Amino acid sequence: MTQFKDLDPLLHSQLRLAVVSLLMNVEVADFSFLQEKTGATSGNLSIQITKLKEAGYIEVTKKFSGNYPQTLCRITPLGRQKFVDYVNALKEYLNPEKNI
Amino acid sequence: METRENQLTSQESLKIITDMINKTKTSINQSSFHLLFWGWLIFFCSLSEFILWKFTSYATPWYVWFFVVPGVIVSLVYGFAKGRKDSAWTYATGLYVWNWIGFLFAALVLYFISMKNMESFGPFILTLAGMPLLMSGCILKFRPLIIGAFTFWIFALAARFGGPVVSALSTPAAMLTGDLIPGYLLKRKNSHDTV
Numbered sequence: 219m220t221q222f223k224d225l226d227p228l229l230h231s232q233l234r235l236a237v238v239s240l241l242m243n244v245e246v247a248d249f250s251f252l253q254e255k256t257g258a259t260s261g262n263l264s265i266q267i268t269k270l271k272e273a274g275y276i277e278v279t280k281k282f283s284g285n286y287p288q289t290l291c292r293i294t295p296l297g298r299q300k301f302v303d304y305v306n307a308l309k310e311y312l313n314p315e316k317n318i
Numbered sequence: 319m320e321t322r323e324n325q326l327t328s329q330e331s332l333k334i335i336t337d338m339i340n341k342t343k344t345s346i347n348q349s350s351f352h353l354l355f356w357g358w359l360i361f362f363c364s365l366s367e368f369i370l371w372k373f374t375s376y377a378t379p380w381y382v383w384f385f386v387v388p389g390v391i392v393s394l395v396y397g398f399a400k401g402r403k404d405s406a407w408t409y410a411t412g413l414y415v416w417n418w419i420g421f422l423f424a425a426l427v428l429y430f431i432s433m434k435n436m437e438s439f440g441p442f443i444l445t446l447a448g449m450p451l452l453m454s455g456c457i458l459k460f461r462p463l464i465i466g467a468f469t470f471w472i473f474a475l476a477a478r479f480g481g482p483v484v485s486a487l488s489t490p491a492a493m494l495t496g497d498l499i500p501g502y503l504l505k506r507k508n509s510h511d512t513v
Binding site for chain 2: 232247250
């Protein structure tokens with residue numbers, strides 16, 4: 219009988235998964251980049267980024283670029299590992315016969 | 319995008335991941351600026367040197383190459399200022415930038431090595447410049463730059479084995495065919511992609 223792994227509940231959410239997927243492909247991205255690519259509202263994005271940060275999946279740095287505040291996000295080794303685990307678990311759901 | 323907690327199907331999750339990966343595909347905004355800036359600068363320097371050497375009695379036509387020094391400063395300042403404004407730094411961007419910074423240092427080393435025999439500098443620098451051009455074409459997945467690298471190597475052979483006139487005209491010809499034409503094609507592609 220096929221044993222399905224549980225999907226990480228922190229990543230199994232539309233916006234958080236989108237953010238982590240974006241950060242997997244860039245070294246660093248600022249808040250406006252994530253907002254533009256996900257199409258999320260700033261309030262919602264901010265909440266989800268905080269959740270990912272508190273779980274240690276991403277690092278958040280705040281700095282000033284000229285006179286404007288800038289929030290920079292980058293994925294941590296833990297976040298990278300969790301994303302890989304999530305994708306592997308997803309593969310099992312999509313191709314269950316390969317995992318018998 | 320809303321936040322749906324734990325209601326995603328496997329297919330929906332996969333689609334989100336695929337969509338986001340596609341949105342971070344290589345787009346290096348500055349790439350065509352540097353190609354065109356250096357393309358025109360080297361084109362005019364090499365052509366001016368040829369004209370001064372062939373058609374005037376000016377003793378030191380190679381002085382035109384001093385324009386490269388402010389060129390390096392302009393390129394670095396522009397790249398740094400633009401890079402600070404970029405909202406994301408991809409792995410491809412890092413590879414692209416270090417590819418050209420590496421070439422800059424290699425070209426400097428080559429200049430000092432060739433100081434006693436500057437006639438060999440032209441073919442060597444064209445050969446060397448072909449590599450970052452090839453790498454840029456591969457990083458950006460842009461075939462005209464890859465072809466451009468091969469034209470650099472063909473003109474490097476012409477510069478080494480052709481006569482003095484062919485040798486002197488090899489650099490502007492290489493810049494025109496291997497750098498400027500691909501540079502303008504890349505600029506056009508970037509403007510189409512961002513529309």
